């Protein structure tokens with residue numbers, strides 16, 4: 001898809017010191033669904049280039065903890081001491097243990113803004129994105145504390161409903177939000193699931 005990278009959200013992010021326009025999507029999710037409390041432990045899957053890390057760090061404050069992972073190397077955020085960034089691929093088994101250790105206790109919030117590399121074939125891309133969301137969901141099952149929150153980017157498509165059903169079964173409330181900062185024509189939206197119920 002052709003889009004103007006330097007649109008209003010991009011410029012706003014630059015002016016306000018956020019590493020990505022994606023920060024405004026998280027801001028809207030938080031405004032509408034109250035994701036964060038000061039002192040929270042937050043996990044951010046697919047965190048590069050770091051806009052969500054910056055926003056989450058501001059919300060949880062210096063006594064909170066924000067652990068991010070991405071398979072791409074990113075510039076560190078030394079000014080945010082509550083943030084730890086891991087280089088790794090969430091599809092690799094060892095990533096889960098590394099995340100658990102970095103968090104130092106169960107997470108209050110698990111976020112995923114992961115997106116697959118697109119092949120251009122709509123169905124293949126949809127299936128890849130579903131796999132990533134399922135992986136993020138499975139990670140939340142292991143690392144979230146009871147009552148915790150899971151928010152993930154999803155792409156609308158034919159097989160989404162089975163996954164949403166599985167997520168709904170483990171959380172007290174789920175809702176879908178399409179933030180204003182989402183590009184026009186994009187099929188992405190966010191699923192926000194609150195009140196995690198461990199098995």
Ligand SMILES: C[S@@+](CC[C@H](N)C(=O)[O-])C[C@H]1O[C@@H](n2cnc3c(N)ncnc32)[C@H](O)[C@@H]1O
Pocket residue numbers: 019020022023045046047048049050051052053069070071072088089090091113114115116132
């Ligand atoms: C849309 S970007 C995230 C933007 C981020 N929320 C921000 O505010 O800057 C999606 C990220 O997911 C990462 N990603 C995709 N698949 C991944 C995987 N299997 N493991 C780790 N990271 C992954 C990509 O490398 C990419 O950096």
